Amino acid sequence: MFALEEGLQEISTLKRLETLVERNIFAADTAEHIKASYEALNYLRLRHEIAxxxxxxxxSHFIDPNHLSKAEQDLLKESFQAVNKLQDSTKRHFSHAPF
Structure with a gap:
């Protein structure tokens, strides 16, 4: 939604994220967490689909967490936490709610 608001034309998710950092929409460390989560989730999904x-x-996009190693479960949990933070930030920004 931030990319749409900024009128970005980039197709790549990672390129859009990079541009949002350049425009000071996201801090570099925030974008790095989002990128790491995006890459981790895609890795787990693609590996599962290939199997x-x-x-x-x-x-199928459904991955049973019980079939993941402890390290992968932790990675998944951290990724979902980053996604939740991004969703909260998006809600606050677009609802113009006070911080």
């Missing part, structure tokens, strides 16, 4: 396809199953 399904190799086993002859249709791809």
């Amino acid at each position: 399904l396809l190799e086993n002859g199953s249709p791809p």
Whole structure:
């Protein structure tokens, strides 16, 4: 939504994020957390979908956390926490709610 508000034309999520930092919409450390979460979630999703396809199953975005290692579960948890912070920030910004 921030990219839309800024009128960004970039297709790449990571490029949009970089541009938002350049425009001082996001702090660099915030953007780095978002980027790390984005990459972690994509890695887990793609690895899961490849495994399904190799086993002859249709791809699915559902990943059972119980099938992940402890480190992967922690990574998933941290990624979701970063996503929640971004969602909260987005809600505050676009609802013009006081901080």
